[in-house]
Amino acid sequence: MTAPAPLPFLVIDFDSTFTQVEALDELADIALRGRPEREQVVAAIKALTDAGMDGSLSFSESLKRRVALLSARREHLDELVRHLRTKVSESIRRNQRFFHEHAPGRIYIVSSGFREFIVPVVAEFGIPAEQVLANTFTFDEAGNITGFDATNPLSQDGGKIRQLQQMGLEGAEVYVLGDGYTDYQIREAGMAQRFYAFTENVSRPAVVAHADKIAPTFDEFLYQNKLPMTLSYPKNRIKALLLENIEPTAEKLFREEGYQVEIVPGGLDEEELMERIEGVSILGIRSKTQLTARVLERANRLIAVGAFCIGTNQIDLLGCMQRGIVAFNAPFSNTRSVVELTISEIISLARRLPVKSEKMHRGEWDKSAAGAFEVRGKKLGIVGYGNIGAQLSVLAENLGMQVLYFDIAEKLQLGNAVKCRTLAELLQQADVVTLHVDGRPENTNLIGAEELAQMKPGALLINNARGHVVDVPALAAALRSGHLGGAAVDVFPYEPKTNAETFENELRGLPNVLLSPHIGGSTAEAQRNIAEFVPERIMQYINTGNTQQSVNLPNLQLPAQQAAHRLIHIHHNVPGVLARINNVLAEHQVNILGQYLKTNEHIGYVITDVNREYDQDVIQALRAVEHTIKFRVLY
Numbered sequence: 001m002t003a004p005a006p007l008p009f010l011v012i013d014f015d016s017t018f019t020q021v022e023a024l025d026e027l028a029d030i031a032l033r034g035r036p037e038r039e040q041v042v043a044a045i046k047a048l049t050d051a052g053m054d055g056s057l058s059f060s061e062s063l064k065r066r067v068a069l070l071s072a073r074r075e076h077l078d079e080l081v082r083h084l085r086t087k088v089s090e091s092i093r094r095n096q097r098f099f100h101e102h103a104p105g106r107i108y109i110v111s112s113g114f115r116e117f118i119v120p121v122v123a124e125f126g127i128p129a130e131q132v133l134a135n136t137f138t139f140d141e142a143g144n145i146t147g148f149d150a151t152n153p154l155s156q157d158g159g160k161i162r163q164l165q166q167m168g169l170e171g172a173e174v175y176v177l178g179d180g181y182t183d184y185q186i187r188e189a190g191m192a193q194r195f196y197a198f199t200e201n202v203s204r205p206a207v208v209a210h211a212d213k214i215a216p217t218f219d220e221f222l223y224q225n226k227l228p229m230t231l232s233y234p235k236n237r238i239k240a241l242l243l244e245n246i247e248p249t250a251e252k253l254f255r256e257e258g259y260q261v262e263i264v265p266g267g268l269d270e271e272e273l274m275e276r277i278e279g280v281s282i283l284g285i286r287s288k289t290q291l292t293a294r295v296l297e298r299a300n301r302l303i304a305v306g307a308f309c310i311g312t313n314q315i316d317l318l319g320c321m322q323r324g325i326v327a328f329n330a331p332f333s334n335t336r337s338v339v340e341l342t343i344s345e346i347i348s349l350a351r352r353l354p355v356k357s358e359k360m361h362r363g364e365w366d367k368s369a370a371g372a373f374e375v376r377g378k379k380l381g382i383v384g385y386g387n388i389g390a391q392l393s394v395l396a397e398n399l400g401m402q403v404l405y406f407d408i409a410e411k412l413q414l415g416n417a418v419k420c421r422t423l424a425e426l427l428q429q430a431d432v433v434t435l436h437v438d439g440r441p442e443n444t445n446l447i448g449a450e451e452l453a454q455m456k457p458g459a460l461l462i463n464n465a466r467g468h469v470v471d472v473p474a475l476a477a478a479l480r481s482g483h484l485g486g487a488a489v490d491v492f493p494y495e496p497k498t499n500a501e502t503f504e505n506e507l508r509g510l511p512n513v514l515l516s517p518h519i520g521g522s523t524a525e526a527q528r529n530i531a532e533f534v535p536e537r538i539m540q541y542i543n544t545g546n547t548q549q550s551v552n553l554p555n556l557q558l559p560a561q562q563a564a565h566r567l568i569h570i571h572h573n574v575p576g577v578l579a580r581i582n583n584v585l586a587e588h589q590v591n592i593l594g595q596y597l598k599t600n601e602h603i604g605y606v607i608t609d610v611n612r613e614y615d616q617d618v619i620q621a622l623r624a625v626e627h628t629i630k631f632r633v634l635y
């Protein structure tokens with residue numbers, strides 16, 4: 001590799017910066033285990049820590065009072081070290097290699113904590129003991145911690161400044177990274193050129209306000225300074241925009257990953273989305289939001305789209321593909337919910353429940369069997385025998401129905417279900433017709449006046465698929481004329497954008513018609529599954545390049561990345577691109593450890609794992625390969 005930008009001297013704080021926690025709080029927790037006063041003392045220590053950190057109590061006073069409260073012994077320190085090793089800040093742990101390579105002579109820990117626990121924790125990151133400047137405990141003969149070495153400058157107010165003066169780094173470039181006021185004071189005293197407020201674990205407003213720069217993660221620090229890092233891009237720079245009330249687990253998972261998340265409760269129309277999409281790396285939508293070519297033109301940072309539902313007809317999948325934007329959906333997460341809703345509708349319509357219930361609400365007692373029938377032995381016609389259609393087939397047979405199905409693709413016939421060769425064949429026989437096709441444009445008005453006329457008199461129609469699949473005025477006419485006995489409709493060609501908008505549709509007010517506000521997949525179970533499934537796919541794609549289950553990029557399942565840099569390349573599928581990529585690699589003497597390629601008719605997706613030692617020019621050369629759509633490196 002070409003030499004990285006020279007690293008300034010780096011002074012890092014320990015508590016709440018190098019590790020996620022305040023070590024003295026944790027030590028108190030360990031030392032007081034099983035003692036009734038534990039909670040109270042730990043809380044008092046935490047309050048003193050905060051007061052010392054935000055500057056409201058002098059530091060030496062805070063330290064003195066904390067150590068006095070501790071009641072800790074020498075043997076507690078071993079347990080503390082074991083615990084702190086599991087609490088190293090995520091982004092610091094992630095960049096362990098950077099520390100090993102650059103720590104000697106360059107990276108210092110300057111802390112008002114104690115060498116007894118700091119030295120062993122940072123040693124695992126290649127930071128030598130002599131580069132740890134911190135306090136030391138005093139012990140009595142029985143091994144009790146009695147206090148600290150009061151002659152150490154770090155135990156006193158302004159101690160970090162004095163410590164820096166003693167280090168003799170004058171004239172050198174020094175950067176300080178920390179979460180506390182005392183870290184900022186080093187910069188204020190002119191002992192460092194820059195102070196980075198490290199906010200991964202705690203963000204103290206008084207400290208952030210004084211910072212030259214903010215580092216939400218250590219990756220961000222490295223990125224800003226063009227230093228080698230584990231990720232190709234700091235996660236805190238990845239912004240996710242989640243629309244349409246996606247279940248909160250998704251937000252939680254993305255935040256835990258370190259992304260920024262913005263939430264919009266309802267849907268957005270095209271113009272609104274065009275305004276919001278700039279700078280967004282991950283877009284999360286459900287069935288309503290249209291991700292059109294016009295929106296994509298504005299999507300300057302979009303990496304991934306998550307359809308937090310099954311259908312993906314609302315997304316310009318080809319447009320995404322041609323821009324190298326991956327799309328994922330949750331193909332199985334709400335299947336069962338739609339099936340259960342459909343079963344309930346079949347029985348409800350067969351018993352004319354919508355009519356009966358409405359009358360009862362008006363005070364009318366209409367006890368009669370007219371028009372009501374059992375579903376047992378009746379013919380259910382399933383149009384679209386995919387995941388939902390097939391599962392419905394099994395449950396309906398269990399109810400004693402005879403299942404017929406029609407699908408344009410060849411499908412495994414389940415149980416005693418009978419395949420129809422044409423749609424007409426199904427429509428002519430079924431007592432109940434239920435639609436479970438996908439929302440591809442060709443399915444517009446799949447059921448129109450002509451198809452409705454083919455249905456048996458008194459038959460029922462259910463549409464839980466997509467609104468445009470049924471010609472609504474034709475359906476309304478067939479219901480008004482009495483040709484159909486009833487209908488259940490969950491999806492509509494136009495659906496209100498939010499719950500505040502009124503629902504307008506010709507089907508309103510018609511007898512024996514069940515209308516529901518697109519809730520086929522709206523159950524606690526389904527939404528929770530979706531909110532876990534889709535972020536997982538997106539994060540895997542970002543972190544490893546895995547496109548398994550993507551609905552638009554060639555599906556590539558990858559072995560775990562091992563001791564290699566991974567080059568991820570999306571290109572137009574024209575002859576010769578792979579050869580050109582490999583020529584570039586050969587010209588730069590890059591050693592290929594593994595290469596994986598998959599193409600479709602539009603694009604090629606190639607992943608190359610290479611030896612870590614290579615010339616940085618190769619990256620520029622790969623970006624410049626003709627027909628490249630997107631290129632990124634995972635370190």
Ligand SMILES: NC(=O)C1=CN([C@@H]2O[C@H](COP(=O)(O)OP(=O)(O)OC[C@H]3O[C@@H](n4cnc5c(N)ncnc54)[C@H](O)[C@@H]3O)[C@@H](O)[C@H]2O)C=CC1
Pocket residue numbers: 310311312331334335338383384385386387388389406407408409436437438439443446464465466490491518519520521522
């Ligand atoms: N109401 C709601 O809340 C929900 C609605 N849906 C809708 O249900 C649809 C189906 O879901 P899955 O079964 O999971 O999808 P799937 O992709 O497994 O099944 C769709 C099936 O329809 C078939 N098909 C497409 N066009 C056809 C046509 N013209 N005639 C006959 N068969 C045709 C396909 O070959 C495929 O087998 C989704 O695409 C979505 O639009 C899905 C979940 C919830």
Ligand SMILES: O=C(O)C(=O)COP(=O)(O)O
Pocket residue numbers: 286287288308309310311312334518519520521522
């Ligand atoms: O899963 C689907 O395709 C659905 O239609 C459900 O959509 P929703 O998430 O409720 O907007």
